[in-house]
Amino acid sequence: MGKKPTAELREEPRERTGNDAVLGYAPLPGVADEMVDTNGAIRPVWQRFFAHLSSMPDKDLTERFTRADRYLRDAGVFYRAYGSTGSAERSWPLSHVPVLIDAREWEVVAAGLVQRADLLEAIVADIYGQNRLVAQGVLPPALIAANPEYQRPLVGVTPAGGHYLHFCAFEIGRGPDGNWWVLADRTQAPSGAGFALENRVATTRAFSDIYAETPVHRLASFFGAFRDSLQGMKHSGDDRIAVLTPGPANETYYEHAYIARYLGFMLLEGEDLTVVNGKVMVRTVSGLKPITVLWRRLDSAYADPLELNQNSHIGTPGLVEALRAESVTIVNALGSGIIETRALLAFMPTICRRLFGEELKLPSIATWWCGQKDERGHVAENIEKMVIGPAYSRAPFFDDSGESVLGSTLRAAAKDSIGDWLDSDGAKLVGQEVVTLSTTPAWIDGKLTPRPMSLRVFAARTANGWQIMPGGFARIGGSDDVSAIAMQSGGAAADVWIVSDKPVERHTLLPAEGSFTRNMPGSLPSRAADNLFWLGRYIERAEGALRILRAWHARFAEAADPGQPLLADVTAYLAAVDIDTEDAVPNTLLRNIDSAVYSASNIRDRFSPDGWLALTDLAKTARRFHDTISPGDDASHAMTILLRKLAGFAGLVHENMYRFTGWRFLSLGRHIERGLHMTRLLGHMSGTDAPDGALDMLLEIGDSVMTHRRRYNVNTARLTVTDLLALDPLNPRSILFQMNEIHREVEQLPNALVNGQMSPFYREAMRLHSGLAVMTPETMSVDDYRRLERELELLSDLLARTYLG
Secondary structure, rough: OOOOOHHHOOOHHHHHHHHHHHOOOOOOOOOOOEOOOOOOOOOHHHHHHHHHHHOOOOHHHHHHHHHHHHHHHHHHEEEEEEEEOOOEEEEOOOOOOOEEEEEEHHHHHHHHHHHHHHHHHHHHHHHHHHHHHHHHHOOOOOHHOOOOOOOOHHOOOOOOOOEEEEEEEEEEOOOOOOOOOOEEEEEOOOOOOOOOOOOHHHHHHHOOOHHOOOEEEEOHHHHHHHHHHHHOOOOOOOOOOOOOOOOOOOOOHHHHHHHHHHHOOOOOHHHHEEEEEEEEEEEEEEEEEEEEEEEEEOOHHHHHOOOOOOOOOOOOOOHHHHHOOOOOEEOOOOOOHHHHHHHHHHHHHHHHHHHHOOHHHHHHHHEEOOEEEEOOEEOOOOOOHHOOOOOOHHHOOOOOOEEEEEOOOOOHHHHOHHHEEEEOOEEEEEOOOOOOOEEEEEEOOOEEEEEEEEEEEEEEEEEEEEEEOOOEEHHHHHHHOOHOOOOHHOOOOEEEEEEOOOOOOOOOOOOOOOOOOOOOOOOOOHHHHHHHHHHHHHHHHHHHHHHHHHHHHHHHHHHHHOHHHHHHHHHHHHHHHHOOOOOOOOHHHHHHHHHHHHHOOOOHHHHOHHHHHHHHHHHHHHHHHHHEEEHHHHHHHHHHHHHHHHHHHHHHHHOOOOOOOHHHHHHHHHHHHHHHHHHHHHHOOOOOOOOOOOHHHHHHHOOOOHHHHHHHOOOOHHHHHHHHHHOOOOOOOOHHHHHHHHHHHHHOOOOEEEEOOOOHHHHHHHHHHHHOOOOOOOOEEEEEEEEHHHHHHHHHHHHHHHOOO
C-alpha cells in the first residue's frame, strides 16, 4: 500500500515557489503512482520534468497545451466514436503530460515482452499445427474448438516465412506492489502504433525545450526496423507491400492511412485486391500488379468471404487460397486473433514452463478456468464470486477501438462481446483477479491530478528478433473510475517517454546515402485513382456553382427582384441542376463539398495534412454560412470567401502534389468538370434568345472580364464571348483549354499507347480535341454545345471503364 505524500510535497507552502497547481499534486491513498513513490518523493526519472513543470505559470502551460492540440487539429488526427445515433469523427483526446519510465526498468519490461511474443508465436503455431497443447491436456478442447476466432480453414496452413506473428501489442499495467502485469495480448490487428507517433509529435510541441534536453528514446528506429523486415519478406523487387484496411468507417482508419504514408506503403481495401492463380494482385491503373506482403488491419474472419465469414463485404475472395500457395505473407497470419482470448491468460504460466522450461518474466493478471487447479492444487469452482468489483478491475478489458468490453459482471461481458466467458448453459467458465492500476499525472481542470493508467506496448519482428517499441501508447482515465479509461468513455491518450541516464541515438527513416527503393510507376490502385478523379470533379463542380451563385446574388442585391429576366433565367438554369437560389448557401453546394471531403478521406494516405486542413476548413465554413447568411449582398460576399478558400486548396494541390499518376486523374477530373461547366453555361446563356446581360454575366462567371476588355476592342458580343470562353487555347477557363489539358494528361497515362496503337480512351479524347480545335466562333451553335456536353460525359464514362473498374 502506498503512503500519503509527505510535507515535502503537500505542506509548508511558504518554503516552495512555483505553480501550486503542479506542486499540490497528491497521489490517491493506497494506489501506486508513476511520479511519486511510496515515501511521497518525486521519483528520479521525473525530477527534471517535474521541476520544469512546477516552474511554469498557468498561462505558459495553457499555451503549451494549446500548441499540442493545434498540431493534432491541423494534422487531422481523429478517432471514430460510436453511439446510438451512429458514428462521428472526434478530435484526438491528448493527455498533455507524458508518462515517464526509467530506461533500466524498461529493459526488464522489454525482456518480458520479448519472451511473451515468442510464447504467443509458439501457441498459435501449435493451435494451427500439431495441436499438442490440447492433445496433452494443457488447453481445454472447448477453448479452441468453440472459439469464434478459431479459423478452421487455416489449420495446417504454414505461413510463408514460417512465422504467424510479426506485430503484436500488449496491454500492461502496474499493480499496487509496483510490478508490471500483462493485462491483455493483441495479435489480431493491433492498433495504436501510429497514434503513439502522433502523441509523441504533439507532446514535443508542448514540451520541445524539455524534450530536447532529456535523453528520451526515439521511436523512428522501431518503425524503421519493422519496415525493413517487411521489405525483406517480398518475393522480388517489383512486388508491393500494402496496409490492408477495412476502410474509412473503421474507428482507427486515420492510423491506417498515417502508417501507410509514414512507411511508404500502399493503403488498400479488400476490393482493391483479387486472387489470380493463387497469387494476390492489386488492381491498378496499369493493370494487375503482385502484392506479396499485406499488413492487415481487419479481423481475420472478414478477410476472405469465400472460406471464412461469408457475410463479409470488406474481404478478398481467395485470400486463404493464396496463403496455402505461400504466395503472400499476411501480418499477422489469419487466425492469430485466437491468442487474444482472455481465458488463455489462465494457462500462460503452465504453457511457458511446458514449452520453454521457464517462468513468465512478466506475469499475466491472475485468471482462472472452471475446474482448473491453482498452484496449491485447489480447484477454482466458485466463480460466481468473481464479479468485477472495484472500478480499477475493469481497466484492462478493452477491444481494439478502446471500448470497454466488460460490464459489471462476467455474464454481461459475455453478452457484449466475449463468447468464451460462458459455456452453452450460461455457466461461468472464467474468473479474473481484481487489479488496482497505478496512477499518473494528468492536467485536469487547471491542476495536476492523478489518473489511472495502462500502457499499450508494441513488439515488431525484425531480422534480429523481436524489437519492443521504446515507449508506447498510454491510456489515461477521464476520472478516478478506470471504466472511463477508454476514449469512447471519456479517457485520453498520452505519450510515453523512456528516459535514459545517458545520451540516446537520433534515428531517422530517411534512407542511407546511396540506398533507396523507388516504387514502380503505375502502381496507383484503381480505387485511389477513382477517388482522385472524383475529388477533382467535385471541387470543380463546387467552384462552378460558387461562381454562378456569386454573380446571381450580386445582381439580386442591386435589383431586389428575382423575377427580373436575367435572374429568372439563371434561376431556372440552377434549378435544373438542383440548386435553389432561395437558399443563400444551397444544400447541393454543401453536398458537392462534402463529397469532395469524402473522396479525399478515402485517400488520406495520399493527401497532405495541409491539403486536408484546407479542404475541411472549406467544408466547415460553407456549413456555417448555410446557417447564417442571407440572400443578396451577404451571400455574394460569402461566395467570394468560399472561392478564396477553394482557391487556397487548389493552389496547395497544384504547387505541392507530386506529378505522378494520381495527379493526372485529379487533373482529368477537374478539366472534364470545368469543360462541362462552361459548355452548359455557353449553351444556355450565349444563344440569340438569352436575356440582356447574359453575356456580361458569362464573362464574370468565367473570370474573364478583364481579359475580354484587353483582347477585343468592341463591346461584349456573342462571337467574342464564344471565342474567349469556348475556343481560346490560352484562357484557363475556356473549353478548348480543358481539351488541350485533357489531351496532354491522357498521353501520360499508363497504356495510353499499346504497340503503337492508341487506347479507345486516348482515341476518343483526341477526336474531341481535334473536333473542337477546328471550330470557329461563327460555326458554334447551341446544338454543338449540347453535343459536346454529351461527349464529355461519355469520355468520363470511358475513362472509368478503362482505368477505374
